[in-house]
Amino acid sequence: MDVVFGLDPSLPKGRAVEHAIRESIARGSLPQGARLPSTRELAAELGVARNTVVAALDSLIAEGVLETRPRAGTFVARAAAQHREISRAVCEADPEFDLRPGRPEHGSFPTARWLAALRRAASPAAAIRADAAGSLELRRQLAAYLARARGVETGADRIVISAGFRTACLLLGAVFAERGLSNIAVEDPSLLGIDRPWTIAGLTVSDIPVDADGADVSRLDAGTDAALLTPSHQFPLGGALHPGRRQQACAWASGGERYIVEDDYDGEFRFDRRPIAALQRSAPEHVIYAGTVSKALDPTLRLGWLALPAELVHPVTEASSTLTGGVPLLNQLALAEFIRTGDYERHIRRQRREYARRRDLLQRALREAGYEAPGIPAGLHTVIPLPDEPRPEHAEGLVVAGPLAMHTLARYSRREHASSALVVGFATPTRAQFKPAIESLIAYLTRTRPGGKDLPDRNGARRFS
Structure with missing residues (x-):
């Protein structure tokens, strides 16, 4: 089957390969049961390393989007209509302050x-x-x-x-x-x-x-x-x-x-x-x-x-x-x-000191704004409980407001009704971005208290993906 794949230049190459395959499935270019080209062919067509293609396919296989058949190849496991997209985390454009959890400090890679x-x-x-x-x-x-x-x-x-x-x-x-x-x-x-x-x-x-x-x-x-x-x-x-x-x-x-x-x-x-x-x-x-x-x-x-x-x-x-x-x-x-x-251990010690500093600054800012963040002093994220009033955008799992991108607790719960909370990753921003990112977060929390106003995005309106 001849399928033309296009990579989104705004995404890292691995994520771009995953996104291109998902889009081909959604458009119907790759229907259920379709066999994908070999990893060598995909790498040559997309102009990326074969290892990048292998990693992207492994991720899609783990999610159930694709399946492997011994001595036959890699196939689309489900048609687009049957596939419930796992991640809604790809924004239309990279946010200025990315507070989505699960990623280390941008630019810290040694x-x-x-x-x-x-x-x-x-x-x-x-x-x-x-x-x-x-x-x-x-x-x-x-x-x-x-x-x-x-x-x-x-x-x-x-x-x-x-x-x-x-x-x-x-x-x-x-x-x-x-x-x-x-x-x-x-x-x-x-x-x-x-x-x-x-x-x-x-x-x-x-x-x-x-x-x-x-x-x-x-x-x-x-x-x-x-x-x-x-x-x-x-x-x-x-x-x-x-x-x-x-x-x-x-x-x-x-x-x-x-x-x-x-x-x-x-x-x-x-x-x-x-x-x-x-x-x-x-x-x-x-x-x-x-x-x-x-x-x-x-x-x-x-x-x-x-x-x-x-x-x-x-x-x-x-x-x-x-x-x-x-x-x-x-x-x-x-x-x-x-x-x-x-x-490896020297890098971990450096990052541990940096993340401890960030968590302390975030906790202090939240307390001053009247919020508490439970959990032990560890990790790369914190949970901020919110008043339990319905907020439809939080049910979507991703909030993009103004320059911020954050996740909500509903994203990670398989229950129909999860407690209202933000899951904020404090590791991803660069060191220069961290303080203004926290200031923007506190501004968002202040403006979205019950009865308050939502923080507009760059175009003057809320935007959620």
Whole structure:
């Protein structure tokens, strides 16, 4: 099938490739069941690196937009009419102050040191020491780093490299289904669309409510096979799993062939104390530890990892080889070198100090404006509860008002009625932009109090996507 793809020059290349494929599906140029060109052909047509195309396709596969068929290729999983778009976060134009959560500071990527790591890593000898589980050197470096930074009990032979967290969930879902597991409990609210990789694999997803003490793990029972938890810093509500609930969750998992998938969402960024040890340490044969570089470095690198119980290593490795073809090797080698030299941890320490400073400034500004932001001192975002009066634009999940772009809590909840709140990412603006971004946020909150006026956008009217 001949399809003409056009890239939006205003988007990063990876997102532009995803957007182009979505648009082709929506227009009907790629109907349900249509086979996509090979990654090499797409890369040549679009003028981007093949790795960029592979990462974009992996993301769309994880969301259920596309599917792979062994020895056949990649196909459109659903027609446009059947597809509920996962993300409404792409604005018509980049906002001046981007306060959407989930991304590190714009401009903080350590480009020079990363390029140096790439040059040092790009040797034939390093490439030989790799298999379907990923670069052996990266797995060795990760095992040592995770032990000292997060208390994870693992070794290189227990780690499988993945193309980010959603792809890791897709692999685990396939393995769980093969082993006869039929359902998984997922926190609500949680990452947008994170239930989709599990349902694609054929598992039933049930919701675990979250409160100030984290996920209510008392809902886990003998009829539940697995649970997806964020114990160190819950997204988006911002709490940590209470110690008693941590023990309860591990006891539940240890009572049979049950697994906890621990999403260590921005676990390195705790500001008031040393980061809390990973839950995996308490039950390493029942807790699967999942981490990425998305918050520490950049989500477009598409680099993540799973520290697995011994019995799951081979099945997950096989699933990675079959379903995704593994992860591009050069970035793996560069990350291994980045960790080996200490540059990775030095970068995390610098960013931890910067994000702590930003959170303090934001909390102070909110208190002065009469708002409280709950949650532990950690992470790259905060939740701002609002008066529970209906605001139709908040139900859409994305607010673009004046120079600001923000998310709302409704975006991350699978329930029909979520509490009214903003989910504000304080990491993305540059250091020069941060203070005016917070001033604009406070102005928005002040003008949109009950009975107040909405802040107009650049054209004098509210705009929501």
